[in-house]
């Protein structure tokens with residue numbers, strides 16, 4: 161891997177590891193300052209859904225930039241925010257129509273749980289405060305969102321500082337030897353929610369949050385047949401708010417605008433971020449039904465807010481992104497190319513017995529490495545083949561997204577999620593680089 165610009169840096173993220181310096185990006189490609197080209201096989205972190213440097217979006221941002229780049233929400237309303245809210249509401253399932261803008265996924269999740277809590281207080285049920293989530297799951301890294309996140313390596317240091325919320329197992333039928341196409345399997349996992357609600361005391365439970373198709377935590381886990389509908393029924397039975405975390409799935413990546421559209425289920429609140437402005441600006445939203453928002457507004461207002469909420473430049477970018485997705489037929493392309501890429505990734509299982517599973521929906525795809533496909537035993541801890549695969553792909557100009565978890569506990573998977581503008585020739589490139597990298601670790 162090229163490691164230019166090795167001056168000491170004042171910047172830091174998770175580790176001391178340095179990455180190449182990005183120069184420019186266009187379409188599905190990115191170039192570092194040495195001129196090396198990379199195919200963005202993970203759309204960043206499943207963000208850049210419409211590819212880089214899209215002219216429609218750049219033009220919309222240029223136009224907005226010269227008008228205004230900031231209007232504080234308590235002083236002004238802005239046209240881009242108004243228009244994007246209306247557009248988002250028109251796309252939402254189940255009549256969800258009240259849009260609260262934020263700058264990212266964690267903020268959107270925080271907003272959802274704070275709205276849910278204030279709704280409970282407003283409707284005279286202040287004893288409801290528990291938001292059940294799944295293990296594994298990822299809902300963000302601010303402390304409120306982290307309390308819902310089911311991923312011990314990220315949550316453990318902060319346990320004393322937050323009230324961890326109850327978790328139920330994610331429906332990983334492939335690990336439990338169950339058939340995900342059978343309704344009984346979906347019901348088996350969904351019923352775990354009801355058991356947990358009863359155990360916690362239904363009157364104390366506020367909500368349940370779920371990624372319709374799992375993201376980085378579960379590696380593109382598609383719920384078994386019947387799961388999403390049964391979850392909805394259970395929430396209704398106990399007066400619990402259902403929150404769909406569409407931070408990664410919202411915006412068309414699975415082939416539908418919302419991940420949950422595949423099952424025709426509507427939540428009470430949903431959150432979206434990554435693909436919303438697709439990397440052109442920091443943007444997210446929490447969208448809720450009137451019946452949740454109105455009681456809160458009636459009782460004096462929503463006690464919550466962020467300085468950058470409804471930023472007009474971010475909203476102008478978001479609007480143009482949604483327009484681009486619709487006018488270019490990118491969801492249909494995500495479905496078509498996703499099916500083809502999944503077929504090719506599945507083909508790798510004939511060649512490499514350490515690939516235990518290939519799964520996903522549209523262009524939210526993952527493959528999982530295992531020590532033994534028969535037992536699905538995880539890779540031994542500390543095995544560096546996992547990290548090497550990412551580096552070997554990188555050297556070959558392919559970016560994929562990895563999550564090493566089951567060598568710890570939860571799963572060792574790679575997400576292959578190129579932008580929704582991807583064509584067959586790009587799939588050829590992805591598969592060539594991936595196969596070469598896999599050959600080297602095999």
Ligand code: PLP
Nearest residue numbers: 264265266298299300375407408
């Ligand atoms: N929820 C889900 C499903 C996510 O995948 C993520 C990020 O990966 C988040 C929430 C948090 O979003 P952000 O990193 O923008 O705060």
